[in-house]
């Protein structure tokens with residue numbers, strides 16, 4: 137049966153049909169819809185949101201240990217958070233199939249960088265699968281579980297925003313039963329040095345098998361023209377290549393890549409039968425670097441490193457067509473009467489009142505810096521508020537404020553959302569309490585994970601208890617309701633707590649306007 | 658036969674609903690479809706767009722090449738201008754005429770209108786007033802779809818009428834009726 141599915145939904149359905157027992161994930165654009173699809177459509181599969189990507193990865197590894205199939209989903213930067221567990225899961229190996237889905241965001245549509253998750257596959261020495269289209273997203277997600285069990289390793293499935301958030305018809309298969317419960321009895325899970333060395337050697341020994349599998353997955357289309365350009369078309373890049381060739385009538389030898397490490401023999405053959413190679417890959421020049429190393433300096437290779445394709449940003453049909461030598465289509469000139477329209481906080485959003493209060497009080501302290509974090513409230517860095525001096529990674533507001541305070545900055549203020557606080561802020565707050573750091577922490581609690589669409593937030597209704605448990609003094613913990621009418625109270629508390637030479641936590645709490653609208657329906 | 662459409666507007670205006678109706682019509686008619694959407698940060702009041710590709714042949718790229726779009730359907734006049742480099746020579750623009758001003762540097766409204774009209778092949782529709790006057794305030798986007806339907810020969814108006822029934826049926830008969838009415842209003846609007 138054919139179904140119209142987002143790339144993300146195709147992955148979810150592929151995993152479900154493979155006999156998935158649990159998905160473990162923290163929301164993050166462009167990966168969120170995978171877990172949401174499973175939550176909506178598969179009540180018998182464990183799917184509640186996790187606190188962060190590391191807890192997700194470890195729980196999934198535990199489910200795999202018990203013999204069941206588990207999926208971990210995250211946006212690319214989530215890989216940084218769970219990297220310790222991920223890299224070491226390649227050393228322990230898996231029991232039930234374990235698939236790790238990383239959704240990369242070239243062009244940074246909703247992210248702070250465009251790191252390429254394929255590097256993590258290389259780093260951990262596990263195979264990386266990368267679909268070209270929605271059909272392959274379904275097929276590879278499904279197959280990845282068998283493959284993981286066959287190799288005894290986690291498999292990394294990589295997609296990019298454009299595939300994650302694009303819809304097409306997908307032919308789906310039948311539902312496999314879930315694996316039987318069968319916990320591992322192996323000793324390889326205890327990564328003491330003696331065991332870890334053996335496990336690592338076993339991982340290295342599997343590399344030859346993985347390389348052979350990459351070769352089987354690659355497919356080539358020969359143009360027939362002598363000395364035609366050879367194109368290494370990776371993942372979604374394949375579609376742009378085919379589009380440009382179809383529109384322009386140009387010819388090329390096209391090697392389609394859907395698994396890494398690169399199939400070396402296939403790349404060599406493509407090079408031998410072509411005059412030069414163009415590497416088309418979305419993200420960073422991962423394959424291009426490998427191809428250059430493989431073919432040596434004498435062979436002409438172009439791509440993002442050579443400048444044939446832009447070094448940054450997502451691929452487009454236009455930049456790929458240009459790199460292939462196709463003439464540009466004649467559209468209209470860009471409009472004159474046009475202004476940028478950046479995203480902004482919703483009318484009535486509580487974060488707005490928080491920034492109004494902070495701006496009023498901070499203006500009284502010329503040295504004040506307000507360290508921000510990641511969520512809807514990051515928009516407080518833009519006009520009209522321009523309150524924030526930083527936004528780096530989940531949780532960094534509290535720890536950066538602490539470090540700056542250690543260096544003498546006053547007042548050092550942190551603004552963090554409720555979901556971000558439980559994701560990665562709590563541990564930093566413990567450091568601050570233990571060091572008696574002179575910081576003021578604002579946990580702007582809108583009772584949800586708003587930026588990614590309003591998922592449940594792990595700590596809802598327990599923030600006071602968490603802060604007290606960490607050791608924040610009760611007289612320096614305040615809850616306020618961020619409304620214009622409460623401005624005098626909020627600014628008074630801010631002034632008092634800035635004056636207190638230790639850790640203070642203020643929790644402005646009011647429901648997100650978006651979830652409020654939904655709840656009213 | 659192919660029709661490439663850029664659907665655009667401001668986060669929250671309901672362009673994805675238009676896309677969903679077109680998608681359902683295409684699927685029912687056995688027309689190939691790819692639909693790239695914007696999720697995430699921009700949905701917070703920023704510019705949003707969806708690339709919708711319909712074809713009787715295989716579709717490769719999820720994105721429409723520059724100069725390739727047959728149609729721009731826009732819920733906001735300045736947003737229609739944003740995607741001109743994607744519009745092919747001779748392509749059509751169907752857009753709501755009322756500016757949504759949520760930025761300090763929104764250009765002069767008459768200049769926006771004039772730049773649009775200078776393109777030729779442009780239909781500006783006051784969909785919000787039409788929706789209000791006809792007692793269907795929540796269906797402005799489907800009025801726009803009705804007007805665009807005149808340029809969607811690949812699907813035909815009847816396929817879209819069917820799809821409106823399917824997509825809104827879960828929300829009850831009144832919602833289906835409001836949207837049917839909206840579609841016909843747009844479909845029969847005289848062009849300006």
Ligand SMILES: Cc1ncc(C[n+]2csc(CCOP(=O)(O)OP(=O)(O)O)c2C)c(N)n1
Nearest residue numbers: 164510511512513553554555556585586587
């Ligand atoms: C490591 C990592 N994981 C996930 C994300 C995606 N992400 C960005 S903001 C956000 C939610 C923040 O929620 P909250 O702190 O409650 O703030 P709100 O958006 O509700 O204001 C998420 C999940 C990210 N940027 N980095």
